[in-house]
Amino acid sequence: MGGFSAGAERHVFSFAGVATAVLDDRGTVVRWSSAAAELLGRTAEEVCGRPLRELLARDCPDTEDDGFPADGTALLRHSCGDAVAVSFRVLSTEPAAESLVLLAPTRRVSHWEADANVLRALLSQDRLGIGMHDTDLTVMWTNITADMFGGSALPRGSRLTDVPALKDAKDAETELRQVLETGEPLVGKTLHMRAPDDPDRYLVLSLCAFRVEDAEGTPIGVVTMFADTPEQQRVRRRLDVLHAAADRIGASLDVRRTVRDLMDVLVPALGDVGWADLAEAVLNTDEPAKPAAGGGDLHLCRVTVTPDEGTAALFRPGEAIPRLPYSPELGDIQRGRPVVLDPDTVADVLGDPSLVHRFVPEDGRSGLWAPLFARGLVLGSVTVWRTGEREPFEPEDAELLGEIASRAALSVDNARRYTRERRTALTLQRRLLPPATTEGPAAETAGIYLPAGGGADISGDWYDVIPLPSFRVALVAGDVVGHGLDASAAMSGLRTAVRTLADLELDPSELLTHLDDLVRRLGQDTEWGKPAGATCLYAVYDPIARRCVIAGAGHPPPVEVRPDGTTRMLRFSPGPPLGVGGMPFETVTADVEPGSVLALYTDGLLDRYGGDLDAGLRWLTHRLATSCRPGQSLVEASRLLQADLGQTPPRDDIALLLARARAIPEDAMASWEFGADDSVVADARQAVRHQLVEWGLDDLVFTTELIVSELVTNAVRYAGAPVGLRLVRDDVLVCEVTDPSNTQPRLRRAGWSDEGGRGLFLVAQLSTRWGSRYGRNGKTIWSEQRLVPQEVDFEALM
Structure with missing residues (x-):
């Protein structure tokens, strides 16, 4: 397997490099090979019949009389007169009358001996494995045993891929084929061999390989060398x-x-x-x-x-x-x-x-x-x-x-x-949200909030339930752009703003317009001058009209689940997200059957199908239909929905508000309409008195007559006809007076000598709360009283 060279020639170790001669028993040359003729420049005709001793150089030491020694070195004369140093060996033949002499240049023999010594030294190393592979990478010869690396042996006739413990065998054979094809040696490739005592531990081997060629330069195989280096393994x-x-x-x-x-x-x-x-x-x-x-x-x-x-x-x-x-x-x-x-x-x-x-x-x-x-x-x-x-x-x-x-x-x-x-933001977020469940004349509600998981920060998702006058309720869901404490703080500001604007009893579209302006102004105050941005859905449900007015700013539409189990999306033309500006917000009005469940949510609830919102809406609609059944509490329905989301935390925050609509019974309402004449005040007082007696609210007759008298009088004097009057009874008594004027009523304290100006002040003192709201054709002034009246100090009112 060692390679040898002489001058410009390329040879492997073979008999082609050895000259031969046959001597008789007297030392005379009887046969002379062509290699010998080439070695000394003398043909067989010139040499045969002459003693081999005659070819010795003159300065060659004397040899024994009976011929050459068994082996050694000598100087022979070339035909040109030069001396040629050769190494020789004499072999006996049968019959014994002849002997065979092997001759080779001493320089070449020294190369052979050096190569043999190197190969012998390599093969004697117990931490260096050598293998000869043919062109199919099958092992022809190897010194690798099972004890060498504490792993598996590499027997003849096998391949590297036949060794189960060798983890990188396929990669190694791929690189050995490249060595065969290109002739470029492979140096220092790392291989991993599974340790026999621990299947989870690997020995680290270093692989070197080079191509072997025949005398004509044709590849005949690959030599591989495996080395185990403890220091390399430690590194x-x-x-x-x-x-x-x-x-x-x-x-x-x-x-x-x-x-x-x-x-x-x-x-x-x-x-x-x-x-x-x-x-x-x-x-x-x-x-x-x-x-x-x-x-x-x-x-x-x-x-x-x-x-x-x-x-x-x-x-x-x-x-x-x-x-x-x-x-x-x-x-x-x-x-x-x-x-x-x-x-x-x-x-x-x-x-x-x-x-x-x-x-x-x-x-x-x-x-x-x-x-x-x-x-x-x-x-x-x-x-x-x-x-x-x-x-x-x-x-x-x-x-x-x-x-x-x-x-x-x-x-x-x-x-x-x-x-x-995250804990601080989550605590802030949860404390800013309303109670999970509420009960009111307009609706029963239940809400859930799930923070994002998987390393995501808390977002600004929220929901809210805002009681409004005349037993109405505002349902809100929103999502602030961003994460962390900044998003929670922005959510808190927006929720406060929505509640403040809701107290003004604005139309949903008008409320979102004010909120959009607020978000844009807040965005201009940020460090980078970028708007914070948010989405919001604002819906007002009226249990008297059994109607819901909805407007949205970049927010998904609510879902309604009717008592019979059917569902519908309360679709509307959504405006842009808050903070964009320049676009109007539109409202949609939907009749809502009592017992129906309205679901308001943020987009995190739809993020189940890789961003496919339509698929998320179909899933949500189906789950709402099966969870929000008549007679089942909304708390239980929200738990079922939460269970359907699985144990894995969502990738985005989820806020969900469920509201089951209620209705004010017809027999709990009474309404009248009057002309613009001072005489109608007495008619209004009488109508109120009869209705309260019929409802069994005799204790409220006196104070209610005073409230109605003042409100109707103001409407007749300053607004004109028609004047509407309505009483609604539930957990409180609501009195509403409607007129066609848009003039803002003002509360003031009259002086002791003034003959008027005490009307609204009197209303405020007799009511638990009062206010006004505006419609398309005028305004409504309303007041609320407890069903159990409180004592009033009338002298203090004067």
């Missing part, structure tokens, strides 16, 4: 652990999950048993206090132990780590330095041999203790032990663990900060 294991740490640690924003990922990287790659402890403050998302110099209490709590089997004697997850006596090792940990441990060192540090079994695993031989150190604070610690006969840790292992622990500490600190901000 490779270190890099593998570092790569695994970079890949796995920090993928989660949960502190407990982060340290579990850390231990999965370290065990069994670095040690056999390990655990991680975190400061109690970190587990509570707070920042740990900086330890005092020489302090021995790190306030740690065990988080995880790996593996769980056979470690019952150690501190278990959830247990607090007791105060430790001060020691140099503890001081190193407090300063952020890893330390190497052994059982005796642990016993000395503890000062109590009875506690060693809680800090050292069974059969523990060598340990590493490293702090989770970030920003000058000890967030926790990680400990790894090797057991049994495994080699003890070295200082470079401590450096490796210290580097990994430093990276993990930053991930733990980031997760702690994220969790704290």
Whole structure:
């Protein structure tokens, strides 16, 4: 298998390079090969019949009289007169009267011997495997045995892909074929061979290969050399652990999950048993206090132990780590330095041999203790032990663990900060939302809010239920663009603004117009000058008219589930999201059957089909139809919907508001219409008196007559006909007077000598609350009174 060269010629070791001669018993040449003729420049006719001794150079030492010795070197005369150094060997033949002489240039023989010595030295190495493969990559010859690398043998007639333990066999054969095709040698390719004693551990081999050719330069195979380098394996294991740490640690924003990922990287790659402890403050998302110099209490709590089997004697997850006596090792940990441990060192540090079994695993031989150190604070610690006969840790292992622990500490600190901000934002978000369930004359409501998971920040999703005068209710759902505390704060501002504007009893489209202007002005005040942006749906349900007026700003439409189980989308022409401006908002009016359920939601509820909102709407409509059945509480319906969402946290926040519409009975309402004449005031008082007596509200007759008298009088004097009067009874008594004027009523306190100006002041004092709202053709002034009247000091009103 060794390659040889002579001058410009290319030969492998073969008999073509050997000259031969046959001598008789007197040493006379009887046969002379063409190779011998080429070697000395003498033909067979010139040499045969002459003693071989005559071809010796004159300065050649004397030989024995009976011919050449059995082997050695000599100088022969070339036909040109030059001396040719040859190595020879004399072989006896049958019959014994003749002998065969083998001749070759001494220089070439020296090359052969050197090549043979090199090959012999290579083959004698127990950590260097050599194989000869033919053009099909089948092994023709090899010295690789099963004991060489502690793995599998490479027998003759096999291929690399026939070795099950060789992980990279296919890739290696692909590169060997390239060596065959191109002639370019392969140097230092890394192969992994599974260790026989541990299927999860691999030996690292280095592969070199070169092409072998025949005398004509035709490829006849490939020679492979496998080397096992322990130092390279140690470097490779270190890099593998570092790569695994970079890949796995920090993928989660949960502190407990982060340290579990850390231990999965370290065990069994670095040690056999390990655990991680975190400061109690970190587990509570707070920042740990900086330890005092020489302090021995790190306030740690065990988080995880790996593996769980056979470690019952150690501190278990959830247990607090007791105060430790001060020691140099503890001081190193407090300063952020890893330390190497052994059982005796642990016993000395503890000062109590009875506690060693809680800090050292069974059969523990060598340990590493490293702090989770970030920003000058000890967030926790990680400990790894090797057991049994495994080699003890070295200082470079401590450096490796210290580097990994430093990276993990930053991930733990980031997760702690994220969790704290998320918890703060979520608490703020939940406290800003209304109660989950409400009961009112207009509707029964139930709402759910689900924060996003998977590392997503809290968004500005919200819903609201706003009681309005005359038993109406406003239903709101919105979603602020952005995440985190800024989004929650913006949501709080918008919710407050919606409630303030709702008190003005504006039309939904007009309310959104004011809200859009507010968002644009707020956006101009931000640091970057960009509008915050939000979507919003605002609906007002009137239980008297049994009608819902809806307007939206870039928000998905509500879904109605009727009592018979049918569903419909209350579609409308949506305006642009809040903060865009320049486009009007339109309203849609829908008749709502009592008992129907209106569902208002944010787009996170539809994000189930990779952004396909139509598919999300179909799913939502179907689930609402099956969940919101008559007689079933909305709380239970919302739980069913939440269960359908699964255990996986949503990718975006979800806010859902369910409202079951109610209606004011016909017999709880009474209405009249009057002309613009002062005489109608008495008629209005009489109509109110009779109706209240009929309802059994005799105690409210006097105060209600006063309220109606003042409101109708003002309408007749300042607004004109027609004047409408309506009484509605439920949990309160509502009195409404409608006139065609859009003049804003003003409340003032009249002087003691004034003859008028006390009307609205009187109404305000006799009512629990009062106000006015405007329609397309005038305004309505309303007042509310408790069904059980409160005492009124009429002297104080004068």
